[in-house]
Amino acid sequence: MPMARVVNVERFSSEDGPGIRTVVFFKGCFLRCAWCANPESQRAGPEILHLQRRCNGCRRCLAVCPAGAISVREDGALVSEVAKCRLCLACVDACYQAARILQGNEYTLEALTELVLRDYPYYATSGGGVTLSGGEPLLQADFVSRFATALREQGVGTWLETAGAVPRENLEQAAPLMQGIYFDCKHVDPGVHRQLTGLDNHEILENLRWLDANYQGFLAVRYPVIPSLNDQPEALAAFVKLAASLKRVKEVWFLPYHRLGKAKYQGLGRLYALADTQPLAVRDLKYLNQYQSDLAVPLRM
Numbered sequence: 001m002p003m004a005r006v007v008n009v010e011r012f013s014s015e016d017g018p019g020i021r022t023v024v025f026f027k028g029c030f031l032r033c034a035w036c037a038n039p040e041s042q043r044a045g046p047e048i049l050h051l052q053r054r055c056n057g058c059r060r061c062l063a064v065c066p067a068g069a070i071s072v073r074e075d076g077a078l079v080s081e082v083a084k085c086r087l088c089l090a091c092v093d094a095c096y097q098a099a100r101i102l103q104g105n106e107y108t109l110e111a112l113t114e115l116v117l118r119d120y121p122y123y124a125t126s127g128g129g130v131t132l133s134g135g136e137p138l139l140q141a142d143f144v145s146r147f148a149t150a151l152r153e154q155g156v157g158t159w160l161e162t163a164g165a166v167p168r169e170n171l172e173q174a175a176p177l178m179q180g181i182y183f184d185c186k187h188v189d190p191g192v193h194r195q196l197t198g199l200d201n202h203e204i205l206e207n208l209r210w211l212d213a214n215y216q217g218f219l220a221v222r223y224p225v226i227p228s229l230n231d232q233p234e235a236l237a238a239f240v241k242l243a244a245s246l247k248r249v250k251e252v253w254f255l256p257y258h259r260l261g262k263a264k265y266q267g268l269g270r271l272y273a274l275a276d277t278q279p280l281a282v283r284d285l286k287y288l289n290q291y292q293s294d295l296a297v298p299l300r301m
């Protein structure tokens with residue numbers, strides 16, 4: 001029986017599908033988008049996240065670490081080195097502030113199902129359910145399929161957020177069990193896509209076209225608008241052209257760049273490459289409404 005590796009289970013979301021939802025963030029993704037808001041979900045394996053905002057600087061973690069994986073920067077901040085960490089959890093146990101957290105807990109199907117079903121009354125009254133996010137949920141397609149099946153048997157619908165960078169068989173296995181799918185597209189040009197994410201988009205676009213030909217649920221395509229990386233007029237127009245060519249897509253989304261994940265990069269001992277990029281608000285994207293006339297479905301942001 002497969003286990004799920006999960007970084008977070010977030011209750012009462014109203015943004016990841018209809019109604020009130022619980023969002024399960026799965027760990028592991030083949031892409032390395034520089035703007036990723038959930039960098040703790042990118043690596044497949046477990047790791048320790050240091051939450052600076054909770055840390056009081058007592059340095060108990062530093063004292064107990066047997067691997068020299070925690071050090072003090074010139075400005076006094078603690079820095080973690082993932083490569084040295086043995087995942088012994090001594091720092092997690094030593095921290096009274098819960099500022100050091102294991103990312104990547106394993107769940108059995110029963111445990112995760114029971115956890116999310118605690119909010120069943122909210123799903124039932126709001127038309128909500130469970131959304132699978134990440135990371136890339138479809139890299140754990142066996143578990144995801146069993147999970148969605150178990151929820152369906154309880155009358156709870158599942159939605160999926162995917163970047164599509166997965167083998168086709170994973171998509172074919174899990175997609176039919178989803179009520180809705182948000183499919184993220186980062187750039188249409190394969191070379192630029194590789195520069196931005198580490199992978200070209202050949203498989204991603206093939207998977208999107210497969211969904212467009214075969215998927216029966218609610219399909220939406222989304223494009224995160226990242227200043228100077230993928231917001232050039234020709235890049236935006238290429239995405240709209242792609243979206244307009246898809247027959248089953250019900251909504252097209254532009255998502256404004258935000259920096260909510262920035263602190264987590266330092267907490268994982270990683271650099272945030274977009275430190276100088278200013279975040280966008282929805283109002284900054286209003287000019288993109290010009291593309292509505294190219295689409296037969298609603299353009300949202």
Ligand code: SF4
Binds near residue numbers: 059
């Ligand atoms: S033990 Fe916790 S509170 Fe103390 S320095 Fe380490 S992370 Fe910060």
Ligand code: SF4
Binds near residue numbers: 064066087088089090
């Ligand atoms: S989990 Fe990693 S960082 Fe924490 S004490 Fe163990 S080796 Fe050190």
